[in-house]
Amino acid sequence: MPTEPSELASAAQRAMSKEAWAYVDGGAGQQRTVAANTSAFDHYRLVPRMLANVESRDLRTTLFGVDMPAPLMLAPVGVLELAHPRAEHEVAAAARATGIPMMISTQASVPMEDVARDLGDTPRLYQLYWSRDESIVESFVRRAEAIGSDALVVTLDTHMLGWRTRDLDLGYLPFARGLGIAQYTSDPAFRELVAQRLTAGSGTDVRPGLREIPSALAAVASMARHHPGKAVDNLRSGHARAAVETFLDVFSRSDLIWDDLDRLREMTDLPIVLKGLQAPEDARRALEHGVDGIIVSNHGGRQVDGAIASIDALPSIVDEIDGRIPVLFDSGIRSGADILKALALGADAVLLGRPYVYGLALAGAAGVQAVIEHMIAELDLSLGLVGCRSVGETGRELLG
Known part of the structure; x- marks a missing residue:
C-alpha cells in the first residue's frame, strides 16, 4: 500500500476498470478545479516552532457530540462497488477498526441499514441528496434516524450533475x-x-x-x-x-431555496450539516437558518470547472462562522500535512475522499484502513514537528 499520494493513485488506477477510474478520479470540464484543490495547498506554508515539549500529542476531538480519535471523517462517496464488489461493507469494516466516523452516501452500493450493522458502535453520519419526491426525503430521514446517525449531511452542490467529460467520453453513467x-x-x-x-x-x-x-x-x-x-x-x-x-x-432537484431547510428541520431533530459551501454569504445564510455545521467543499472538483479551490474558500468562511458552529473541510486532502494546514486555517475536522477509495480498490477493508492510518500517522508527526501537542493548538500562526 503506497504511502506517496501519487503512487497510491497510480496503483489504484491499474487496479480499476477505465470506467471506474474515470468516475472516481475525474472531475468537471478540463479538471481545473480538481487540480486547484490539491495545488492550492502549496500556497500555505507551515512554520515550525521549536522547544515546545511535544513528547506527548493528542489528536482527539469531539464534533456533534461524537468523540473522534482524530479530526478525520470518511467522506460520502457514491458507487463504491466500482472500486470493490463489497463496497461499503469493506469501508465500514475499516472505519470500525480505526474508530473514524463514516458518512454514508445516498448513492451507496449497500443499504444504510447493512452499513450500520457493519459499523457496530462506530459513529456514522448520513449524507442526504434531496430527492424530487418528498416521500423519499422523509423516508431517508426516518431511516437515518433509525440507524443511529449522529447528523444529517445535506449535499447542496449536486442538485444536477456537472459536465464530467471523462464519463461523457466513455458514455458511462x-x-x-x-x-x-x-x-x-x-x-x-x-x-x-x-x-x-x-x-x-x-x-x-x-x-x-x-x-x-x-x-x-x-x-x-x-x-x-x-x-x-x-x-x-x-x-x-x-x-x-x-x-x-x-x-x-x-434523483435530485434544483428548485430548493434556503427556506426549504426549515421544512427539513421540522422532519428531524438530528443535527443538520450543509455540505458544499464555498461563499461566505452562504455561510451567513446557513447561520440564519440555524444549521448545526457546514462543510466547505466543491465536491472534489466534480461539479464546476474553474471554481475556487476548496482550501482557498476555507479562511473566509471560518471568519464568517466565527466559532458559532463547526466548520469541516472537504476536497483536496491527500496527506496528513494537508489535514494540518486545513486545521490551521480553522477547520474543526476534514473529510477524506478519493484516497480511501484508492485503498479500497487495492485491498478492500485492509486498504482503506492502511490509508486512514497513514493519514493519521503523518498528521501526528507533522503536529509534533511544528510544535503542537494537540489539534486544539493549531491556528493561523502556524502558517507563513
Missing part, C-alpha cells in the same frame, strides 16, 4: 446501469413509486439501433444484476429497469 442506487431500491417510498410505474407502464421503450444493441443489452443486464433479487426474475418482471428509470426521475 453508473446509475443508469443500476449501480449506486441501493438506498433507493431498499426504500419503501421509492419501491412504491416503482410499483406505480410498472402498473402505469414506463412509456420509455426506445428501440436501439443495430450498433447500440450490445450496449443496451449490457445496460439491461447490469440493471438486473444490481437490483435486489435474482437477475433472471428482475429481467422478467421489469423491476430493475423501472427502478433505474424512477431513480433518474427523482
Whole structure:
C-alpha cells in the first residue's frame, strides 16, 4: 500500500476498470478545479516552532457530540462497488477498526441499514441528496434516524450533475446501469413509486439501433444484476429497469431555496450539516437558518470547472462562522500535512475522499484502513514537528 499520494493513485488506477477510474478520479470540464484543490495547498506554508515539549500529542476531538480519535471523517462517496464488489461493507469494516466516523452516501452500493450493522458502535453520519419526491426525503430521514446517525449531511452542490467529460467520453453513467442506487431500491417510498410505474407502464421503450444493441443489452443486464433479487426474475418482471428509470426521475432537484431547510428541520431533530459551501454569504445564510455545521467543499472538483479551490474558500468562511458552529473541510486532502494546514486555517475536522477509495480498490477493508492510518500517522508527526501537542493548538500562526 503506497504511502506517496501519487503512487497510491497510480496503483489504484491499474487496479480499476477505465470506467471506474474515470468516475472516481475525474472531475468537471478540463479538471481545473480538481487540480486547484490539491495545488492550492502549496500556497500555505507551515512554520515550525521549536522547544515546545511535544513528547506527548493528542489528536482527539469531539464534533456533534461524537468523540473522534482524530479530526478525520470518511467522506460520502457514491458507487463504491466500482472500486470493490463489497463496497461499503469493506469501508465500514475499516472505519470500525480505526474508530473514524463514516458518512454514508445516498448513492451507496449497500443499504444504510447493512452499513450500520457493519459499523457496530462506530459513529456514522448520513449524507442526504434531496430527492424530487418528498416521500423519499422523509423516508431517508426516518431511516437515518433509525440507524443511529449522529447528523444529517445535506449535499447542496449536486442538485444536477456537472459536465464530467471523462464519463461523457466513455458514455458511462453508473446509475443508469443500476449501480449506486441501493438506498433507493431498499426504500419503501421509492419501491412504491416503482410499483406505480410498472402498473402505469414506463412509456420509455426506445428501440436501439443495430450498433447500440450490445450496449443496451449490457445496460439491461447490469440493471438486473444490481437490483435486489435474482437477475433472471428482475429481467422478467421489469423491476430493475423501472427502478433505474424512477431513480433518474427523482434523483435530485434544483428548485430548493434556503427556506426549504426549515421544512427539513421540522422532519428531524438530528443535527443538520450543509455540505458544499464555498461563499461566505452562504455561510451567513446557513447561520440564519440555524444549521448545526457546514462543510466547505466543491465536491472534489466534480461539479464546476474553474471554481475556487476548496482550501482557498476555507479562511473566509471560518471568519464568517466565527466559532458559532463547526466548520469541516472537504476536497483536496491527500496527506496528513494537508489535514494540518486545513486545521490551521480553522477547520474543526476534514473529510477524506478519493484516497480511501484508492485503498479500497487495492485491498478492500485492509486498504482503506492502511490509508486512514497513514493519514493519521503523518498528521501526528507533522503536529509534533511544528510544535503542537494537540489539534486544539493549531491556528493561523502556524502558517507563513
